[in-house]
Amino acid sequence: MSKAASNAATAEDLSTGQLIRYYRKRAGMTQAELADEVEMSEPGIRNYELGNRTPSKAQLAAIARGLGIEPEALITYDISSAREALGVLFQLEGAFGIVPNEDGSLSIDPKADGAQKMAQAIRAWHNAKEELESGEMSEDDYKSWKSSFKL
Missing domain, CATH: 1.10.260.40 (lambda repressor-like DNA-binding domains)
Incomplete structure (x- = not known):
């Protein structure tokens, strides 16, 4: 590396x-x-x-x-266990409609407050990850994108 x-x-x-x-x-x-x-x-x-x-x-x-x-x-978040991560997901459920699926993946309840902004942010993140994986974006560029991301 x-x-x-x-x-x-x-x-x-x-x-x-x-x-x-x-x-x-x-x-x-x-x-x-x-x-x-x-x-x-x-x-x-x-x-x-x-x-x-x-x-x-x-x-x-x-x-x-x-x-x-x-x-x-x-800002850093000290999340060192699945239990702590689940606590964060519970907060995201209330704030943005993040909900669990039977297969262990997550979805966004489109009727929840903030759901559209969250979905838009996740799509942008997905696109940046695809650019990173395809080589269109370097690791350094990806870190810069994340540090300056704003809807």
Whole structure:
């Protein structure tokens, strides 16, 4: 596996601070440049990257804007078991109509609130995955697409 593909694959498992560093470096910025861009201190950015401090939602949004990505790209979810994943799916059921099928796959209840936006987002994700698998999109481009995806 190439270094770029390895970095793209492991970026999913990074902490928020590590994701800030990952996207900052991808943007070719120093900690000082990012700090200036988002009107924060360089030590503040460094402490976020090291995991010594956790940015607030407002700070996370500002950092994401400075990096040209969506704030959700910097948020990590600690889901380490099927039970925890099921809990998330229960939340998605209520918010977007995600429902289980007998064969273990998932569907979207078209009558649920948010179902159309969720279906549109999943179609876009499917298309990006197809481009990745066909070689039309690199691992790095796929990671960039996910970090900037917005409906």
